[in-house]
Amino acid sequence: MASRYDRAITVFSPDGHLFQVEYAQEAVKKGSTAVGIRGTDIVVLGVEKKSVAKLQDERTVRKICALDDHVCMAFAGLTADARVVINRARVECQSHKLTVEDPVTVEYITRFIATLKQKYTQSNGRRPFGISALIVGFDDDGIPRLYQTDPSGTYHAWKANAIGRSAKTVREFLEKNYTEDAIANDNEAIKLAIRALLEVVQSGGKNIELAIIRRNQPLKMFSAKEIELQVAEIEKEKEEAEKKKSKKTT
């Protein structure tokens, strides 16, 4: 039955599905993992970097993008679709400043992106955007925020979330490990993000891209070296935890 209701997206199926939107969500599940964590004074975005071909310039593959000085987003899904959404969001951030003098709130720009995505689920001749986005930033009031949007145009606020391939595994890890201690300071929040990604990423720190925003500071992308340092620290902590465990049992 599905095949008769998935050609044009403006058609509901008899049991209430919009199949194109659901297929778009499947496309998102094929994209590389992205994780977002909201700390007390910091927001962290981490993405799994797909291994690039030998001759490809690594720097041209960017999955974490700044929308304005105080907001940035990571996505999972079709890169080309993401480019269009990011462009529109960047223009909207500046338009907002032009019209009302104030920078956008994270919720405003999330709502804009979600409305844009919803428009494409309700016009003929177009297909939905095949991306989910994690949008992080700080508002004027200094409160950190993390939002997630999906191809259907809904958005929710999260304390920590993951999208893309193996999102479920990462989310379960976060549910177990996102505690008040885990985000007690900035460094801990960064380590939590890396640990969450290491659950699903092959070959460790080389395939992780990380970015943070601290209150009143612009987006900071971590260099490969800094990520390696963090990964090394995590491995050390893991070893120490293992040692403690083995000491207890013997």
Place this chain on the structure above:
Amino acid sequence: MALQDVCKWQAPNTQGPSPHLPQPGAWAVPPGCDPQTFLQIHGPRLAHGTTTLAFLFRHGVIAAADTRSSCGNYVECPTSRKIIPVHQHLLGTTSGTSADCAVWYRVLRRELRLWALREGQLPSVAGAAKLLSTMMSCYRGLDLCVATALCGWDRSGPALFYVYSDGTRLQGNIFSVGSGSPYAYGVLDRGYRYDMTPQEAYALARCAVTHATHRDAYSGGSVDLFHVRESGWEYVSRNDACVLYSELQKLPEPDKEEEEASRDHPEPASRHRDSRMPAETEIL
């Protein structure tokens, strides 16, 4: 490709300005005429002329205005309201064409209300001023005349912006708008201090508007006084301008009094300043 393109149907843009506003540029004039010249020659005589002022100080923003609406050579209304509340923490003084001001304030009120519903909080005074000036900029060259000072209290404290329909948008501590503004500026610049008490501020505002109404033909009637505090705006008083002026004449000038006191001279008996008599020259 799509049916809607063939039928040339546009989905309504619910985020943009209302479709009920007149389309800019759509002014029906005879061919070969530009709207502005046409209006100047044949248009209705619009009400102009007023004294309004607003200034910012530690305890908020004071807005004061006269109440005379003049149209050409006669007084249309001696008791009009020139200070219009927009929302609990925002007032606007209006000058220019009364009709334009009234309409645009309603539009601004609507836009700010929609903004508050969508965003969960009102924009700052700077944002409201920007919105107003952006909305009016579509009508530039069509003889719209709205000169207004937006007085409000927002997250950053008391704020004051001057917006004019040609697109000017200025931030400042003291503004006076209208035909009587030069007279008001004279008094304001003399007596303004950021650290005034509210009572001193009220006295200064009343004094400035009263002096302007005394000299400017297009200002008069009464003096309205509003105060925007952290808790919202407050209508302080409405006093008749002539009564206020004669009361001000009776008061001794504060700095003359201090000079006399410091030199231990007795106060001269008559201080009545009649405009027909030459002013007393100060002996320093």
